[in-house]
Amino acid sequence: MLARTLRIFIAMTTRCTAKSSSGLATATTTKQAPAATAAPSSANSFYRRTLPSSCVAFSSAKGRSYFASAMKHGGLKSFFPLMEQHTTQAEPAFCGISTLVVVLNAFAVDPRRTWKGPWRWYDESMLNCCVDLEQIKKSGITLSVFDCLATCQGLSTSIHYVDHSDSTLDDFRRAVERTCVERKCCSKKESVGENVKDLLVVSYNRKVVGQTGSGHFSPLAAYDKESDSVLILDTARFKYGAHWIKLPLVYEAMQPQDPDSGRSRGYVILSMEEDGTSPGLPSSLLLQSRMAQNHYRQEYKQFLNSLNHEITWEEVVKFWTEDGSEPKHIFQAAHPRVRPRENDHEEIDKIAQVRDLIAKLIPTESGITFPEVSSCGVNRGRSIDLKPAEGIFIMYLASMDKSHRTAIIFNEVVSASDFARQQLLAEADLVQYAIEISDNETVQRYSVSKESKCSHCSN
Numbered sequence: 252m253l254a255r256t257l258r259i260f261i262a263m264t265t266r267c268t269a270k271s272s273s274g275l276a277t278a279t280t281t282k283q284a285p286a287a288t289a290a291p292s293s294a295n296s297f298y299r300r301t302l303p304s305s306c307v308a309f310s311s312a313k314g315r316s317y318f319a320s321a322m323k324h325g326g327l328k329s330f331f332p333l334m335e336q337h338t339t340q341a342e343p344a345f346c347g348i349s350t351l352v353v354v355l356n357a358f359a360v361d362p363r364r365t366w367k368g369p370w371r372w373y374d375e376s377m378l379n380c381c382v383d384l385e386q387i388k389k390s391g392i393t394l395s396v397f398d399c400l401a402t403c404q405g406l407s408t409s410i411h412y413v414d415h416s417d418s419t420l421d422d423f424r425r426a427v428e429r430t431c432v433e434r435k436c437c438s439k440k441e442s443v444g445e446n447v448k449d450l451l452v453v454s455y456n457r458k459v460v461g462q463t464g465s466g467h468f469s470p471l472a473a474y475d476k477e478s479d480s481v482l483i484l485d486t487a488r489f490k491y492g493a494h495w496i497k498l499p500l501v502y503e504a505m506q507p508q509d510p511d512s513g514r515s516r517g518y519v520i521l522s523m524e525e526d527g528t529s530p531g532l533p534s535s536l537l538l539q540s541r542m543a544q545n546h547y548r549q550e551y552k553q554f555l556n557s558l559n560h561e562i563t564w565e566e567v568v569k570f571w572t573e574d575g576s577e578p579k580h581i582f583q584a585a586h587p588r589v590r591p592r593e594n595d596h597e598e599i600d601k602i603a604q605v606r607d608l609i610a611k612l613i614p615t616e617s618g619i620t621f622p623e624v625s626s627c628g629v630n631r632g633r634s635i636d637l638k639p640a641e642g643i644f645i646m647y648l649a650s651m652d653k654s655h656r657t658a659i660i661f662n663e664v665v666s667a668s669d670f671a672r673q674q675l676l677a678e679a680d681l682v683q684y685a686i687e688i689s690d691n692e693t694v695q696r697y698s699v700s701k702e703s704k705c706s707h708c709s710n
C-alpha cells in the first residue's frame with residue numbers, strides 16, 4: 252500500500268511538472284509588446300530561481316526519496332492538510348500573511364465572513380487586525396506581528412525566538428517532531444493528515460541557506476528522520492518551489508537578528524483544540540484595530556495604568572468624549588468594519604443581534620446623551636453605522652477583567668441569543684488584546700509608516 256501510494260503521488264507530481272514546463276514554453280514565444288507598454292525585459296524580470304546546493308527540490312529524484320522516507324517513518328502528519336491549501340503569495344512581501352492563510356485554511360478555520368459571493372474562505376485581505384495591508388506590502392511583518400495576526404484569527408500560538416536563551420536546536424527538533432511526526436498510540440498510528448492540531452511556521456533568513464533575499468516565512472510540512480531534513484512549502488512559488496533543507500541549517504537560518512525587532516527570527520507553533528475549534532479569539536463582526544490607530548490605544552492603556560481601581564463607565568465615557576457630547580476619536584482607536592453585502596443576510600442578522608444586545612446593556616444611569624453618529628467620516632460611508640455609544644461600551648467591556656465583563660454580558664435578566672453573547676465577549680476580548688500589545692516595542696514600530704526596503708520578507 253505504501254509503495255502504491257508513493258507511485259501515484261510521484262505520477263501526479265510528474266504530470267504537474269510537465270504541464271508547467273509546457274506553459275513556460277508558450278509564454279516565451281509570445282510576441283513582445285511595443286516599447287511604450289512593454290513588460291520588463293528578460294534582463295529585468297525573473298521566472299523562478301535555481302535552488303542552491305543546500306536545498307533539495309521536492310519534485311527531484313532525491314526529493315522524492317526524502318518524501319518516501321518521511322512517509323515510511325511517519326513524518327508527513329502536517330503535509331497533506333498543508334499541501335491541500337498551499338498557495339502563492341499575492342505580493343512580494345506577503346510571505347508572512349500568505350503563510351498564515353495556508354495554515355488557517357489547513358485547520359479549516361471559518362473566517363465567519365464572506366470571501367467571494369456566498370463563500371467563506373480566508374485570503375490575505377482579511378488579515379489586517381494588527382497592521383495595515385498597505386504597510387505589509389512595503390515592509391512585511393515581524394515574528395511578533397505574525398503571532399498577533401494568528402491570535403486575532405483564533406489560533407493558540409507558542410512563539411520561540413531562536414537564541415540560546417529561548418530555544419535550542421534540540422527544542423526546535425522536538426517542535427518539528429511534535430508537529431510533523433505521527434504518534435503511536437495504543438499500538439496504532441494516527442491516520443496521516445488526520446487530527447492535526449498543531450502546525451509549525453518558521454521565520455528565517457534566506458541568505459543563510461544560500462538563497463537570494465533576506466527574511467522569509469514558510470510553513471514547515473514534513474520531516475524526514477533519515478536525512479534529518481524538513482520540507483519547506485515556500486509561498487513565493489514564483490521564486491522557489493517546495494524544497495527540503497537540513498533541520499540544523501534551518502535552525503541556523505533563524506538565528507540572525509531581525510533589524511526591526513532587535514531579536515533573532517524563530518518559529519511559531521499554531522494550535523487548535525482537540526474538538527477542532529480554535530481556542531483563541533474569533534473574528535470581529537463590528538470592529539478592527541488598525542495599526543495606524545495604535546497610538547490612541549497606547550494613550551488609553553497609559554490612562555488605565557494610572558488608575559488604582561477598576562475603571563467605571565463614567566470614566567470611560569469621560570476619556571472618549573468631551574463632557575459626553577462629542578466623540579473623542581473613539582472610532583480611531585477601533586475602526587468600524589465594512590458593511591456586509593446587501594444579500595449577505597446571515598452576516599447582517601449576526602451584526603444586528605450583537606448590536607441589539609449592546610443597546611440593552613449600555614448603562615443609562617449616567618444620563619449622558621450621545622450623538623447618533625460620529626462627527627468624523629468613517630471609511631467614506633462604507634462602514635457599519637455604529638454609534639459612538641456602542642464603540643465606547645465595547646471599549647468599556649475591554650477595560651475590565653474578563654470575569655467582570657462575562658458577568659455583564661451573560662446577565663440572564665437581558666434576553667439575547669447565545670451567539671450574540673459569545674460574539675460580544677469576543678469583540679471585547681479583541682479590543683482588550685489590541686490595547687495590551689499597544690506598547691509592545693515591535694508593534695510600535697509598525698505604527699509609523701515606513702518607506703524603507705522590506706527587511707522582514709524579502710523575496
